[in-house]
Amino acid sequence: MKRISVIFAILILLSLVLSGCNKTASSDNVIKIGANFELTGTMAAYGASSMNGINLAVDEINNSGGVLGKKIKIVSVDNKSDVGESTNVATKLINQDKVVAIIGTTATPTSLGMVNVVTDSKIPMIATTATNPKVTVNPNTGKVRKYVFRACFIDPFQGKVNADFAYNTLKAKTAVIYIDDKSDFSKGLAKVFEDNFVKLGGKILDKEAYVQGDNDFRSTLTKIKGVNADILFLPGHYAEVGKIIKQAREMGINSPILGGDGWDSPDLVKIAGSSAMNNTFMSNHFIASDNDPKVQDFVKKYKDKYGVEPDSRAVLAYDATNILAAAIKNANSTKADDIVKALENLKDFVGINGPIKFDKNHDPIKSAVIVEFKDGKQIFKAKVNP
Structure with missing residues (x-):
């Protein structure tokens, strides 16, 4: 009886090992x-x-x-x-x-x-x-x-593309930069844009900051409106950018607004509204209308x-x-x-x-x-x- 029990235990152990092997093979x-x-x-x-x-x-x-x-x-x-x-x-x-x-x-x-x-x-x-x-x-x-x-x-390339477009295509000679102060992406892209825009002959009139998750930007936008720059550079992400653009247009800031690939989301237009997004531009990796x-x-x-x-x-x-x-x-x-x-x-x-x-x-x-x-x-x- 004991011999049978030992054999039975060995068979169970072997079945478990084989089961494990099969699982590994799978x-x-x-x-x-x-x-x-x-x-x-x-x-x-x-x-x-x-x-x-x-x-x-x-x-x-x-x-x-x-x-x-x-x-x-x-x-x-x-x-x-x-x-x-x-x-x-x-x-x-x-x-x-x-x-x-x-x-x-x-x-x-x-x-x-x-x-x-x-x-x-x-x-x-x-x-x-x-x-x-x-x-x-x-x-x-x-x-x-x-x-x-x-x-x-990378941003050194993207920032230069933005600066060249602002200065040479949009003919902007002055700019305000509005960044997400907690974002390495936003701060890094802003720095590259500023360096290249100034090198081209442009002038940065003001630099402002917000924090990701903010919802009301009107106080800062009032200051930005008073500066009256040719362009607003907004290197942030869609959630805040959409709200900023919406509030800026409601306050009568109609100048071009430019940003980077952080804008790219279907939710951007939903947040800002279609009409508010007119006269805005972004650098990006891709566009679906490319032929x-x-x-x-x-x-x-x-x-x-x-x-x-x-x-x-x-x-x-x-x-x-x-x-x-x-x-x-x-x-x-x-x-x-x-x-x-x-x-x-x-x-x-x-x-x-x-x-x-x-x-x-x-x-x-x-x-x-x-x-x-x-x-x-x-x-x-x-x-x-x-």
Whole structure:
């Protein structure tokens, strides 16, 4: 009887081991990639568009056979538009979910919130729309962050594009700058704009600041109206920018208002109102009305799946996903250092807006567009190459 019990126990143990082996084999059939995005909070619209782009890319990749014979599995976690939470999300994705890489985030602060985690853990990340140079280059050491890449242009390029457009196209000779004082993105883009605008011969008449989450900007806008500058430069994010533009127009500030890619969200026009957005302009990565066949093919696929036109967040997240998949394929490996090397040597990759390759700082070399708002619609104004 005792002998039978021992044999029975051994059989149970073997079944558990085999069950565990089968589970491991099953997990080996997928490549897990983390997605760290702002799905709630002040930048939730950014995160929603980004995840749409990622999911579209993953569907296409998996339907075409996957990568290295395996399906891509996205593990998505909400960072709640919070820097500290972004750090926690990255830690969870790496330590608990065991992802091979992370895509995200959509903003400089939340991306900076995870760079130390991925660096210490030696897991590559591709930020989608974090444009501050500090994301890929450590400002304290001047060294490139080995495991950090991005899919978007950087603020030194974007700020120069804005300054050139303001001075040479809009013929603005004076400007007021109104920044989000808690945003590295806003402050960094403002500094680049100011330096280039002044270098061209322009003059900054006033600089004002608000804090993300503010709702009433009338007191500061009264001061700005009194300055009577040729242009208002507003390098913030859509949630506050929409309210500022709405209140500025209600107060009779009718001068051109210019900003960066932080404006790009369908919610901007909803917040500000279509008429208030007239005579406003932004630099951006993409515009859906671009006649390029590759752009129009993407727009159609996106609209068929989601019922709306894509914004730049969707495009860059889509590109980032395909860039990462291409790197894993080229490396023939999911090991971090192999992926990093493949990203650094990326060639012949064509994104939605054209060819993409990384420079020595892990920043992509790519063009920007200037977009004008007319009656709530985005109109292509100009394309600027690096």
